[in-house]
Amino acid sequence: AQSVSQHNHHVILSEAASLELGCNYSYGGTVNLFWYVQYPGQHLQLLLKYFSGDPLVKGIKGFEAEFIKSKFSFNLRKPSVQWSDTAEYFCAVNGAGSYQLTFGKGTKLSVIP
Amino acid sequence: GAGVSQTPSNKVTEKGKYVELRCDPISGHTALYWYRQSLGQGPEFLIYFQGTGAADDSGLPNDRFFAVRPEGSVSTLKIQRTERGDSAVYLCASSRDISNTGELFFGEGSRLTVL
Numbered sequence: 001a002q003s004v005s006q007h008n009h010h011v012i013l014s015e016a017a018s019l020e021l022g023c024n025y026s027y028g029g030t031v032n033l034f035w036y037v038q039y040p041g042q043h044l045q046l047l048l049k050y051f052s053g054d055p056l057v058k059g060i061k062g063f064e065a066e067f068i069k070s071k072f073s074f075n076l077r078k079p080s081v082q083w084s085d086t087a088e089y090f091c092a093v094n095g096a097g098s099y100q101l102t103f104g105k106g107t108k109l110s111v112i113p
Numbered sequence: 114g115a116g117v118s119q120t121p122s123n124k125v126t127e128k129g130k131y132v133e134l135r136c137d138p139i140s141g142h143t144a145l146y147w148y149r150q151s152l153g154q155g156p157e158f159l160i161y162f163q164g165t166g167a168a169d170d171s172g173l174p175n176d177r178f179f180a181v182r183p184e185g186s187v188s189t190l191k192i193q194r195t196e197r198g199d200s201a202v203y204l205c206a207s208s209r210d211i212s213n214t215g216e217l218f219f220g221e222g223s224r225l226t227v228l
Contacts, residue, residue, distance in 0.1 A: 004155070032215045034215050034216075036219075042221070043116070043117070043219045043220055043221045043222070044156070044204070044206075044217075044219040045218075045219065046216055046217070049215060049216060090155050090156070092155070092215070094215050099144075099146070099158075099161040099168065099169050100158040100161070100169065100171075100172065101148075101156075101158060101215055101217070102158070103155030103156045103157070104155050105153065105154055105155050106154075106155050
């Protein structure tokens with residue numbers, strides 16, 4: 001069975017600090033990888049995705065993530081966070097051809113102005 | 114509509130009661146999913162519809178849970194004989210078709226509290 005591990009439960013940063021949120025997954029085959037974000041009071045929305053090709057993927061709002069197959073990792077990064085990035089971030093994975101997304105427990109990011 | 118709509122947004126019920134949660138997906142989206150998010154956890158898959166049929170219901174926890182999508186649009190998640198452990202946020206999501214299996218558009222969820 002596939003699983004997703006997010007290392008940090010709550011991260012607190014000052015504005016302009018750099019961000020890296022860890023995500024490791026466990027799955028034996030080809031995977032699709034995702035980061036979803038939930039801003040306060042809003043629904044979950046897709047931030048970025050990796051299906052194949054360039055392992056460095058760019059998403060909305062200046063976020064990027066790098067797929068490192070050998071480490072089973074898909075860490076999320078942003079060079080300089082803003083207060084508006086305060087949200088909960090979920091890493092998710094599904095096996096190629098699978099309908100089921102497996103989510104991590106989420107990381108809450110608080111950005112202090 | 115502009116997004117996935119879920120009703121009710123909040124439901125409080127007593128143990129043993131029957132509950133229905135409704136999801137109206139984005140117009141034209143053929144794939145519909147239900148997930149459940151318990152406190153402190155990420156969403157967990159329950160069931161997936163492609164059109165009117167349940168293509169994968171392997172995530173339903175037991176036979177008290179059932180979902181339908183009779184006309185290939187609106188879906189209803191039904192929970193019989195509710196238990197306190199059913200308390201969670203029930204999320205509905207849709208996608209354009211089967212090829213977009215991970216690019217889901219989520220609703221705001223229905224928060225179920227079983228007393």
